[in-house]
Amino acid sequence: MKFDHAKVVHVYYKPLEDKIFVGRLAINNRKIFFEYDASFLEKGLNLSPFKLPLKSGVIAGNDYTFDGLFGVFNDSLPDGWGRLLLDRTLIKHNINPGSLSVLDRLCFVGSNGMGALIYEPEAEHTASITHESLDQIAEQIVDFQEYDKDQYVEDLLNLGGSSSGARPKVLMHIDNEHWLIKFPSHVDLKDIGAIEYAYHLMAQDADLYLPKSKLFPARKGSGFFGTKRFDITDDARVHMHTISGLLHADHRNPSIDYEMIMKATMHLTKDIKECEKQYRVCVFNVLSHNRDDHSKNFSFLIDPNGTWRVSPSYDLTFSSGPSGEHCSMVMGEGKNPGIKQLLELATISNIKKTDALTIINEVKSSVSKWPSFAKDAGVSTSSTKLIDAAIAKIIKDNL
Ligand SMILES: Nc1ncnc2c1ncn2[C@@H]1O[C@H](COP(=O)(O)OP(=O)(O)OP(=O)(O)O)[C@@H](O)[C@H]1O
Ligand SMILES: [Mg+2]
Helix, strand or coil: CCCCCCCCCEEEEEECCCCCCEEEEEEECCEEEEEEEHHHHHHHHCCCCCCCCCCEEEEEEEHHHHHHCHHHHHHHCCCHHHHHHHHHHHHHHHCCCCCCCCHHHHHCCCCCCCCCCECCCCEEEECCCCCCHHHHHHHHHHHHHCCCCCHHHHHHHHHHHHCCCCEEEEEEEEEEEEEECCCCCCCCCHHHHHHHHHHHHHHCCCCCCCCCCCCCCCCCCCCCCEECCCCCCCCEEEEEHHHHHHHCCCCCCCCCCCHHHHHHHHHHCCCHHHHHHHHHHHHHHHHEECCCCCCCHCCEEECCCCCECCCCCCCCCCCCHHHHCCCCCCCCCCCCCCCCHHHHHHHHHHCHHHHHHHHHHHHHHHCCHHHHHHHHHHCCHHHHHHHHHHHHHHHHHHH
């Protein structure tokens, strides 16, 4: 592993074959600075309108939510699983992870990050490929997580190091498509893959905007949940930005309300259809008990012409937030949001009450069919019952 601390990092936007110079990041005395390149300013493409407006001159990172880094670049940094893999690899090479600045970490992302931003100089790390199948990757993850064996850590880093999110995952090219495949962590229910796939089927039925997803078969257990990446095809990459990065809202602390998500959606997309799309996700999360609905679980995509859209929805599954509440409150209510808050949210989002009620009823009808999606996905009887009871309680108490 070759590594030098970075003082300056060049940022590029690479939607297609040619990379476009965006600007320079610099670090001085642990303070971060960014300056757009004049050629990029001329394009008028605002990659992060709320926290990094398009303007000339040096902009200092005065907000320490992400160690002074601007949210749009923080979105490129792996957290959870990817960060753990890099840190363990560094330790293996006698490098103290604590000595890395956020710019150093961007160099490890290099050209392999999610979305369309790339960073130079790119840190070199190579790994031999030691797996032959998803089952073998799952075994390496168990060895790493449960038995603290770091023999395969560089291989795992190569496969999933630039992804974000807590759960173990890999990024793979399969049959000319780019996939993100998730594996159970040691604390997860054994059928977590099947549960997420059943939620995908349920969300599909509820007419959410979704990436293609499937359950990859596993030798042991119910399968690995895979989702086709919407930020990349073979010839194009799409700039994606999370609500966390857009608003500088740390996803580890419950810091936002769906009101902010809806307002950001209105501001960015200026399209009522996009707002209705986002609203449907909120209703689905409330009615299906998806409470790990933190600020990194909502993203927007911008095309090279500057049009923002709500991204396909991801990480839809049975989950609980802090003390069982939603990570994102619905009009101030995190514990038990219901019809009252959902209708208030519709009002501030300029969604007509009749349209909101239609969405709520459609989603309610889909989540009421949970056992049938669970059966199709191969969810265990105990998980099916647990989730069925949780959904039934939400509907009984709040609708
Ligand atoms: N289909 C997809 N296409 C592109 N990016 C995706 C897709 N699905 C997820 N992502 C990105 O990968 C990240 C991790 O995915 P996901 O949220 O499903 O993982 P997780 O480990 O379960 O997350 P969490 O830490 O929220 O539990 C997301 O925050 C999102 O940025
Ligand atoms: Mg997530």
